[in-house]
Amino acid sequence: xLSYNPLPTDxxxxxxxxxxxxxxxxxxxxxxxxxxxIKKIFGILTAQLAVTAAVTIFFIxxxxxxxxxxxxxxxLLTSFGASFGILLALIFSETLxxxxxxxxxxxxxxxxxxxVLVAFTCSVYDHRIVLMAVAxxxxxxxxxxxxxxxxxxxxxxxxxxxxxxxxxxVVGSLMQMFLQLRWLHFLIVSVSVILFSVYLVFDIxxxxxxxxxxxxxxxxxxxxxNIYLDIINLFLSILQILNDFNKN
Numbered sequence: 001x002l003s004y005n006p007l008p009t010d011x012x013x014x015x016x017x018x019x020x021x022x023x024x025x026x027x028x029x030x031x032x033x034x035x036x037x038i039k040k041i042f043g044i045l046t047a048q049l050a051v052t053a054a055v056t057i058f059f060i061x062x063x064x065x066x067x068x069x070x071x072x073x074x075x076l077l078t079s080f081g082a083s084f085g086i087l088l089a090l091i092f093s094e095t096l097x098x099x100x101x102x103x104x105x106x107x108x109x110x111x112x113x114x115x116v117l118v119a120f121t122c123s124v125y126d127h128r129i130v131l132m133a134v135a136x137x138x139x140x141x142x143x144x145x146x147x148x149x150x151x152x153x154x155x156x157x158x159x160x161x162x163x164x165x166x167x168x169x170v171v172g173s174l175m176q177m178f179l180q181l182r183w184l185h186f187l188i189v190s191v192s193v194i195l196f197s198v199y200l201v202f203d204i205x206x207x208x209x210x211x212x213x214x215x216x217x218x219x220x221x222x223x224x225x226n227i228y229l230d231i232i233n234l235f236l237s238i239l240q241i242l243n244d245f246n247k248n
Contacts, residue, residue: 034209037217041207044107044224049231052115059119060130066123069116076120083113090222103221110225118232125239129246133239140238141231144197148204155202156213162202165195186244192237200230 059065069075086106090097096106122130148155172188203226206215215223 033217037220038207040220041224041227044220045227045231048107048111048224048228051111052118052232055112055115056119056122056130059123060127066120069120076117079113079116083110083117086110086113087225090225097222098218107221107225111228114228114232118236121236122239125243126246129242130239133235133242136242137231137235137238140197140234141200144200145204148201149208151201154205154212155198156205158198158202159213162195162199165191169195182244186241189237189240189244193234193241196230196234196237200227200234203227203230 059069086109090103090106090110096102169188169192172184172191176184176188203223206213207223207227
């Protein structure tokens, strides 16, 4: 025989608890909205990584493109300036982040600029090392994504620690530009792998709403860019470590 559990009722008036029903409806709607938000972000992220991969493959297989960029440093400076400028604009402009088509245009321009920088960087490394870095980064990203969604640890509370560690990496990188010490370089890229791994978990938990803090569904472009940068920086750090081991 089929059975069912009735909704809670008010004993005095004999009517259904409308507050209970409205809370259920709200929770279901909120869950569906969040799921759509997550799918949108990973869709955008997939497109970003596909563009970066395509540009990188083109550079690796085209010596003319690499030679042109090497002989015209303004292309790299323009790409870096565009990437950094767009990122700052997105941080400080809510209109740019949230309103279509401006957010889509900013996202596209940012992705292309970053792709040129990543592609040229990869072109100076041995192709086998690049492929190894891609495979290793992919495995790490999948593992960290699963971990971020399953763990009970709330990484969204670690923003202060991550910011402090990022400042240490930036200062260390500036010192390395002048000192050129091999051990310092290895230390910086090793810490960077840890830093951007934790950042990836942090940003994923922000979008799945699994911690104390979460990001608004209206911020899907900014959320996608954050995760994209986590993956790109993680990849570049792993690439440098593998290259150091290969030299040794």
